[in-house]
Amino acid sequence: MTEVQNPFTPHESVVPDALTTVLLGHNAFQFMRAGVELGLFDLLERSPGASRQQLLDELGLQERALDILVLGVSSLKLVERRGEGYFNTQSVADLFTGGHWELVKAVVGFEAYVTYPGLVDFTESLRDNTNVGLRRYPGDGATVYHRLSEDPELLQVFYHFMGTWSAVASKHLINYGDFSTSRRILDVGGGDATMAIAVAKAHPEVEVTVLEIPKVVELARKRVEEAGLSDRVKVVEGDIFEDAYPEGYDTVMFVHQLQIWPQDRIRVLLGHAHAVLPDGGRVMILNSMSEDGYDGPLMAALASPFFAAVAGEGGMLYAWEKYEESLKEVGFDSVLRTRCTDAITPHGIITATK
Numbered sequence: 001m002t003e004v005q006n007p008f009t010p011h012e013s014v015v016p017d018a019l020t021t022v023l024l025g026h027n028a029f030q031f032m033r034a035g036v037e038l039g040l041f042d043l044l045e046r047s048p049g050a051s052r053q054q055l056l057d058e059l060g061l062q063e064r065a066l067d068i069l070v071l072g073v074s075s076l077k078l079v080e081r082r083g084e085g086y087f088n089t090q091s092v093a094d095l096f097t098g099g100h101w102e103l104v105k106a107v108v109g110f111e112a113y114v115t116y117p118g119l120v121d122f123t124e125s126l127r128d129n130t131n132v133g134l135r136r137y138p139g140d141g142a143t144v145y146h147r148l149s150e151d152p153e154l155l156q157v158f159y160h161f162m163g164t165w166s167a168v169a170s171k172h173l174i175n176y177g178d179f180s181t182s183r184r185i186l187d188v189g190g191g192d193a194t195m196a197i198a199v200a201k202a203h204p205e206v207e208v209t210v211l212e213i214p215k216v217v218e219l220a221r222k223r224v225e226e227a228g229l230s231d232r233v234k235v236v237e238g239d240i241f242e243d244a245y246p247e248g249y250d251t252v253m254f255v256h257q258l259q260i261w262p263q264d265r266i267r268v269l270l271g272h273a274h275a276v277l278p279d280g281g282r283v284m285i286l287n288s289m290s291e292d293g294y295d296g297p298l299m300a301a302l303a304s305p306f307f308a309a310v311a312g313e314g315g316m317l318y319a320w321e322k323y324e325e326s327l328k329e330v331g332f333d334s335v336l337r338t339r340c341t342d343a344i345t346p347h348g349i350i351t352a353t354k
């Protein structure tokens with residue numbers, strides 16, 4: 001009997017891991033999600049070296065289900081077996097010790113429940129140059145934020161994520177942002193006021209006003225009250241495009257805001273800020289940034305499809321120079337970039353003076 005030759009060389013017959021992770025990437029995310037939601041990583045943080053029986057008992061899984069989970073999280077190098085015990089790998093353990101695990105869990109919730117449904121329309125969104133995926137969310141609100149605010153559970157998932165993300169990012173704003181000439185700050189689309197609260201706490205001489213849509217105003221006011229800052233942090237209802245911005249502010253902040261919109265709409269927002277600021281007044285943009293030339297970073301790339309396909313009218317995590325060009329176009333003359341170099345996210349601040 002003649003032996004059948006493998007027509008592929010060993011190199012050609014094996015799909016490289018990096019390609020597999022991209023091709024089947026949504027499955028990789030589901031293993032991460034299952035590990036988080038079933039409590040696997042938390043269990044291994046509490047009980048490093050837990051036995052298989054302990055995993056079965058404490059996660060409440062049947063044998064086959066545990067086999068699938070272990071196969072996935074081991075292959076993805078999230079969990080490893082040493083002898084008879086299971087451990088989080090060093091990169092997962094570092095997220096716990098570095099205080100980032102709550103953020104990881106919040107991102108998993110956001111990706112699983114807010115992002116996933118709309119991302120099926122990513123290609124269509126690129127083709128039509130607009131956020132086609134918004135059609136996957138019930139209601140007729142103009143943005144995903146308006147639609148989420150009709151669904152209390154999703155609203156909670158989103159603002160848990162947004163607040164946790166912004167609590168981490170607020171440290172960069174405080175460390176790297178220059179508030180030396182700021183006394184009255186307008187925070188445009190300031191979410192649940194996480195950022196406004198952080199700035200007010202760090203700068204006792206400063207007052208902040210958050211501008212938001214109605215349901216989010218309720219959420220933000222509650223957070224401000226809990227923080228005991230109602231005397232210095234105000235939350236007002238308004239549409240950031242339709243209504244002229246209130247007067248009397250020396251600083252207008254756009255935090256995680258401009259990536260939601262196309263550039264012509266960004267210029268409308270920056271134009272509103274320019275119109276209301278006195279000479280010497282400033283705009284501060286805090287955002288994850290892409291590099292000029294769009295060759296990275298990876299996190300900015302992978303966070304962009306949500307803004308392209310779902311969030312507002314079609315956006316992305318733009319390169320620094322895109323914001324700088326728009327700021328100059330609406331009349332700001334001095335524009336300064338500050339990289340948040342010690343951040344685990346690609347955050348940066350652009351400060352522009354009128």
Ligand SMILES: C[S@@+](CC[C@H](N)C(=O)[O-])C[C@H]1O[C@@H](n2cnc3c(N)ncnc32)[C@H](O)[C@@H]1O
Nearest residue numbers: 145166189190191212213216238239240255256
């Ligand atoms: C990505 S979130 C950022 C929230 C906050 N700046 C932060 O960093 O935590 C964008 C926010 O913009 C608000 N927003 C979107 N469109 C708006 C509009 N037309 N008027 C007022 N707020 C709006 C949303 O409700 C949402 O809270």
